[in-house]
Amino acid sequence: MKAVVLITEGVWEAAVDAARDAVPADASIELLHVDTGDAEHVLEGAFSGLMGRGRRSGAPTALAQDLDQATAQLLDAAAQRLGRPCEKRALKGRPERVAVAAVEGADLLVMSRDGDFSRLGPKSIGHISRFIIDHVPCQLLLVWPGSVPPVSSIPPPPPPGHKPPHEHH
Incomplete structure (x- = not known):
């Protein structure tokens, strides 16, 4: 068995804990982090156009190195928390597409869920996670970071006769 644990800033601990507890000891585990690379592109744009002074030598490269180092530290922390042998993989691109392919x-x-954790419902899952959930080509274990909200947190149903906006004529 091969399990992949998606390491997402702010909620990764719950995913690692779930993998540690639920994945059999003889399974292989890969910790996966996907970075959009947006910060590097924003900085390059700022130096090349927005500031009007051309490219500042080394700044985007230094930022890329800092981001890569932060990712490596995040994956190292996840591996330490997992407490068993694992592979670590850092990829770049559109997180939802890269994760599904990976x-x-x-x-x-x-x-882990990555949205609003104050109540049960679809907003507890962000748009990137929603894409992954809808397209992942394997079994999925989706966990709550922290405590699970009570069932009473589900919003009330719409009033009788209410039509969703897409059904209005």
């Missing part, structure tokens, strides 16, 4: 051939993806 789990091809895996048996299980473990990931």
Whole structure:
């Protein structure tokens, strides 16, 4: 069995804990982090156009190195928390698409919710996670970071006769 744990800033601990507790000891585990690379592009744009002074030598490269180092530290922290042998992989690109492609051939993806944790419902899942959930080509273990909100947090149903906006004529 191969399990992939999606390491997402702010909620990764819950995914790692779930993998540690739920994935069999003889399974292989890969910790996966996907970076958009947006920060590097924003900085390059600022130096090349917005500031009007051309490219500042080394700044985007230094930022890329800092981001890569931060990612490596995050993956190291996740591996330490997991407490068992694992592979670590850092990729760049559109997180939802890169993550789905990266789990091809895996048996299980473990990931945390990344939205509004104050109540149950669809807003507890962000748009990137929603894409992954809808397209992942393997089994999925989706966990709550922190405590699970009570069932009473589900919003009340719409009043009788209410039509969703897309059904109005």
